[in-house]
Amino acid sequence: MLMIHCPYCDELLPEAEFAYAGEAHIIRPEDPSAVSDEEWEKFLFIRTNVKGLHFERWRHVHGCGRFFNAVRDTVSDRILITYKAGEPKPELDKLLAEVGQ
Amino acid sequence: MSLQISSLSPETLIHTGDVQITVTGETGRISLRARGKLAPLDKALGVKLPTKIGTRANKGDVEALCLGPDEWLILCPNDDVSALKAACDAIYEKLPHSFTDISAREITLSITGPQAAELLTIGCPRDIASIGVGEARRTVFDNASVVLWCDGPDQFRLDLWNSFAPYSAELLITGAKEFSAETALT
Numbered sequence: 121m122l123m124i125h126c127p128y129c130d131e132l133l134p135e136a137e138f139a140y141a142g143e144a145h146i147i148r149p150e151d152p153s154a155v156s157d158e159e160w161e162k163f164l165f166i167r168t169n170v171k172g173l174h175f176e177r178w179r180h181v182h183g184c185g186r187f188f189n190a191v192r193d194t195v196s197d198r199i200l201i202t203y204k205a206g207e208p209k210p211e212l213d214k215l216l217a218e219v220g221q
Numbered sequence: 222m223s224l225q226i227s228s229l230s231p232e233t234l235i236h237t238g239d240v241q242i243t244v245t246g247e248t249g250r251i252s253l254r255a256r257g258k259l260a261p262l263d264k265a266l267g268v269k270l271p272t273k274i275g276t277r278a279n280k281g282d283v284e285a286l287c288l289g290p291d292e293w294l295i296l297c298p299n300d301d302v303s304a305l306k307a308a309c310d311a312i313y314e315k316l317p318h319s320f321t322d323i324s325a326r327e328i329t330l331s332i333t334g335p336q337a338a339e340l341l342t343i344g345c346p347r348d349i350a351s352i353g354v355g356e357a358r359r360t361v362f363d364n365a366s367v368v369l370w371c372d373g374p375d376q377f378r379l380d381l382w383n384s385f386a387p388y389s390a391e392l393l394i395t396g397a398k399e400f401s402a403e404t405a406l407t
Contacts, residue, residue, distance in 0.1 A: 121346065128290055129274045134346035137361050182361035184274050184289035 122197060124178065127204045128186045141177035143167050144189040145209060171195060173212055178202070191215065228386050229328055235394045237401035240334035242393055245378070249302040250327060251295040253285075253309075255318035262316055265308040266295065275358045277370075286357050286368070294368060294380075299324065327368075328386050330379045330393065336400050337375045343396045344389070345369065365389055 122135040149155045149163060168174070174194050179187045190202040191210060200215050234242045253270075255262055263269045268280040271287040278285050283305070284296045297305060302322055309320045332340060338349045344363035349371075352358050357370040357378075367389070368380040381389050 131351065136346040182366045183359055185292060185359075186289060 122199065124190070124199060125202045126180045126183060126186075127188050127202050128184045129180065133180075133183065137180060137182040139179045139181040141179050141187060144175040144177045173200070173215075175209060177205075228383050229390060234330075234390055235397050237334075237397050237404075239336035239400060239404060240332065240340050240397045242390070242397060243331045243333075244390075245329045245331050247299055248324070248329070249295075249297040249299045249305075250322070250324045250380075251297070251302065251305065252321040252323045253293040253295055253318060254291055255293075255316060256291045257316060259316070261312040262309065262318060265312050266305060275352070275356045277355060277357060286370075288359050288368070325383070327380045327382055330381065330386075330390060332377045332379060332393070333375060335375050336397075337377050340393060340396050340400060341369070341377060341379075344392055362389055363392055 123132050124135055124138050125132050126138075146163065149159065152160065155163075171194055174192050176190055176192055177187055178190055179185070187205045188202055189205060189207070191200045191212070192198065193200065200219055201210055203210060229244045231244045231246045234244060236242075253262070259270050259272075266283060266285065268278050268283050268285050270285050270293055271278045274287050274289060276287055282298050282301065286294045286296075288294055295305070302324060306320055306322070309318065341349050341362075345360055345367075347358070347360050349369075352369060352371045354371055354373055357368055359366060359368050361367065362369075362379065362381075365382065365385040365388075367382075370378040370380070372378065379389075
């Protein structure tokens with residue numbers, strides 16, 4: 121089982137307490153009626169589907185109930201970092217250097 | 222005040238040498254959500270709301286548990302819920318909040334004995350020892366969201382939603398029986 125660090129509870133907890141919630145840092149257009157169909161489609165459906173480091177949302181559903189973001193390697197399932205919702209994307213180069221890759 | 226209709230009545234469900242599971246009596250339960258400066262709520266409830274997730278504070282019969290950054294569970298005697306509601310309503314202008322009486326939503330199992338912590342591991346994926354004495358956490362017990370209170374190294378309380386309670390209790394009873402059978406063998 122994956123162990124996930126909840127940035128709100130500040131504890132390393134089993135995955136069973138969490139729910140996956142899709143890709144992170146996808147911003148809803150402020151005025152949906154002003155965007156083109158293509159842009160709206162992109163917002164709704166088009167995801168990066170990376171092989172490697174993925175920014176994604178998780179929710180500590182059986183815990184504090186908060187949404188937060190994580191950077192997970194989709195190949196190894198290793199979670200490099202978790203951070204609170206609303207915080208900027210961590211720099212990947214720095215992150216990789218920290219974990220020694 | 223919501224009516225308490227429990228699927229389990231207050232009684233001891235099982236008592237082996239190593240663990241005892243008891244359905245505790247009715248109590249007042251309040252879900253409280255608020256953000257910002259909490260001082261008005263502290264005053265209304267008469268207890269300072271803890272801000273670290275998992276920690277508890279109590280004053281007299283009123284006990285507050287911090288479940289999330291903006292969420293608390295308050296336990297109090299059944300008859301005090303309406304008084305607390307009135308006190309919180311009075312400060313609503315100062316600090317908007319959500320005060321919900323959830324007394325009828327849950328029941329509590331008291332799980333005690335030398336094997337209590339081990340028994341909880343049959344359904345709870347979290348390290349039980351990571352919950353300090355005098356703390357509590359919302360976690361999961363065999364797919365159901367629960368609040369697990371640690372009152373001592375071998376004293377726990379498990380808040381279960383009514384609809385899951387018969388299933389979760391049955392699982393714990395089965396576990397307790399297996400543990401006692403194992404003990405009998407060795």
